[in-house]
Amino acid sequence: MSKRVLVIDDEANLRWVLSEALSDQGYEVAVAANANDGLAAMSHQPADVVILDLKLKGMDGLATLARLRERWPDVVVLMLTAYGTVASAVEAMQRGAADYLRKPFDLEEIGFKLQRALERAALQQEIRYLRQSQQQATIAGLIGSHPVWLACREQLERMIDRLPLLVLVGEAGVGKAQLGRYAHATSQRHNAPLIELDGALLTEPMLVAALNEAGQGSVLIRHGLGWLDWLLDQTLQPRIIVTSLKLPEQPVPTLQVPNLNQRRSDIGLFAKAWLEAQSLSAAALQQLEQSHWSANLPELRHVLERAALAANGQTIQPEHLPHDLALASAEPIALPATGLQLDLVERSLLQQALQQANGNKTRAAELLGLSRHQLLYRLEKHGLS
Structure with missing residues (x-):
C-alpha cells in the first residue's frame, strides 16, 4: 500500500513540482495552499507524511507543526525552508519535525529524506510496540x-x-x-x-x-x-x-517490599504461573504454604521445578517435594529452660542423619537441609568424617 503525502505550501509551482515528482516515486499525493486547508485535508484523510513550508502566510509553519503534532502525533513532518531560515528549521526539528529541506531543493534529496524519515518512524513505532508489550508483560507478571x-x-x-x-x-x-x-x-x-x-x-x-x-x-x-x-x-x-x-x-x-513468608497464600498463584499445564495437589500446596522460605521467590521456583521433574507430568504430590521442606514446616524446637549445648545437638543430628541414610552423605545432607559441602564441613568439625 502506497504512503500518502500531503504538501502544504503557498507556492503553486512548488506544489505542482512536488506532486508530480512524488507521484512518479509511487506516493499518493495531496496538496494544500495554506495551513487551514492542510489541517482540513488531514482531518478528511490523514497522511503518513506532511511536507510543510516554514514561511506560510497566515498560520506559519511552526504553529501548523504544533497543531499537527497535537492531533496526529505519529505523522512524519518534513519542513521546507529558504536559505535564511535554517535556524528556524532546526527549531522545528526540536519541536517534532523529522527533517528539513532547503530551497531550492533536489528531487532526489527529497526522495531520500522522505524514505529515511518513514523508515525512522516505522522503527520508532516498533520500539513503542515492543516497549508497550514489555510493560504489559511486566504488569501481568507481577x-x-x-x-x-x-x-x-x-x-x-x-x-x-x-x-x-x-x-x-x-x-x-x-x-x-x-x-x-x-x-x-x-x-x-x-x-x-x-x-x-x-x-x-x-x-x-x-x-x-x-x-x-x-x-x-x-x-x-x-x-x-x-x-x-x-x-x-x-x-x-x-x-x-x-x-x-x-x-x-x-x-x-x-x-x-514484603518477603514470601509474609504472603504465603500467593504461593498457589506462583505455582499456577510457573508450572503451566502441570497441577499441584492441595496437600502439596499446603506443605509449600507451611514452609519457611529463606531465599524467597528463586527458592520457590527451584523447588517447583524439581517437583515437576519428580512428578514426571503427573499431579505434584507431597512426596515429590524436597525432603527438607518437611523440616522447614515442622513446629519449632523448644529451648529447654535449663539450656542446651548446641554443638552436642548438632553432632547428635549429624549422627542420626547418617544412620537414617545408611551412611549415604548426599541423602544425609538432604535430611538436614544442607548441601553436601556443608555436611562434609560439619562432619569434619565434629570428627565424624
Missing part, C-alpha cells in the same frame, strides 16, 4: 493477591509519580527489581526509556551516560545504595529507583 502485597503495590502507585527518587528495600529474591519495572510501566513516564544498572558494577561515567540516555524516563539501579549520596547531589531529570537489602541512612523515600 503476581500476588495477599493483602500485604496489594498494599505494597498501592503505596508504590501513589508514590511513584510524586517522587524523583525512591528506594525499594527488601530481602534477596522478593522481586524488588520487577517491582521497579512495574513502577515505571504504570507511571506517567511509561513511554520514555527505562535504563537498568547494576550498582555493584557501576562507574560514575556509566551512571552519567545512563541518566542522559533515560531523559524523562527512569533509571533502575539494583543494589544501588552506595550511589545515593552522589545522586542526591545531582539535579535529576529521570526518575531514580534504587533497590537495596537494607534501609538507607539518608533521609530518602523508601518502600518495604
Whole structure:
C-alpha cells in the first residue's frame, strides 16, 4: 500500500513540482495552499507524511507543526525552508519535525529524506510496540493477591509519580527489581526509556551516560545504595529507583517490599504461573504454604521445578517435594529452660542423619537441609568424617 503525502505550501509551482515528482516515486499525493486547508485535508484523510513550508502566510509553519503534532502525533513532518531560515528549521526539528529541506531543493534529496524519515518512524513505532508489550508483560507478571502485597503495590502507585527518587528495600529474591519495572510501566513516564544498572558494577561515567540516555524516563539501579549520596547531589531529570537489602541512612523515600513468608497464600498463584499445564495437589500446596522460605521467590521456583521433574507430568504430590521442606514446616524446637549445648545437638543430628541414610552423605545432607559441602564441613568439625 502506497504512503500518502500531503504538501502544504503557498507556492503553486512548488506544489505542482512536488506532486508530480512524488507521484512518479509511487506516493499518493495531496496538496494544500495554506495551513487551514492542510489541517482540513488531514482531518478528511490523514497522511503518513506532511511536507510543510516554514514561511506560510497566515498560520506559519511552526504553529501548523504544533497543531499537527497535537492531533496526529505519529505523522512524519518534513519542513521546507529558504536559505535564511535554517535556524528556524532546526527549531522545528526540536519541536517534532523529522527533517528539513532547503530551497531550492533536489528531487532526489527529497526522495531520500522522505524514505529515511518513514523508515525512522516505522522503527520508532516498533520500539513503542515492543516497549508497550514489555510493560504489559511486566504488569501481568507481577503476581500476588495477599493483602500485604496489594498494599505494597498501592503505596508504590501513589508514590511513584510524586517522587524523583525512591528506594525499594527488601530481602534477596522478593522481586524488588520487577517491582521497579512495574513502577515505571504504570507511571506517567511509561513511554520514555527505562535504563537498568547494576550498582555493584557501576562507574560514575556509566551512571552519567545512563541518566542522559533515560531523559524523562527512569533509571533502575539494583543494589544501588552506595550511589545515593552522589545522586542526591545531582539535579535529576529521570526518575531514580534504587533497590537495596537494607534501609538507607539518608533521609530518602523508601518502600518495604514484603518477603514470601509474609504472603504465603500467593504461593498457589506462583505455582499456577510457573508450572503451566502441570497441577499441584492441595496437600502439596499446603506443605509449600507451611514452609519457611529463606531465599524467597528463586527458592520457590527451584523447588517447583524439581517437583515437576519428580512428578514426571503427573499431579505434584507431597512426596515429590524436597525432603527438607518437611523440616522447614515442622513446629519449632523448644529451648529447654535449663539450656542446651548446641554443638552436642548438632553432632547428635549429624549422627542420626547418617544412620537414617545408611551412611549415604548426599541423602544425609538432604535430611538436614544442607548441601553436601556443608555436611562434609560439619562432619569434619565434629570428627565424624
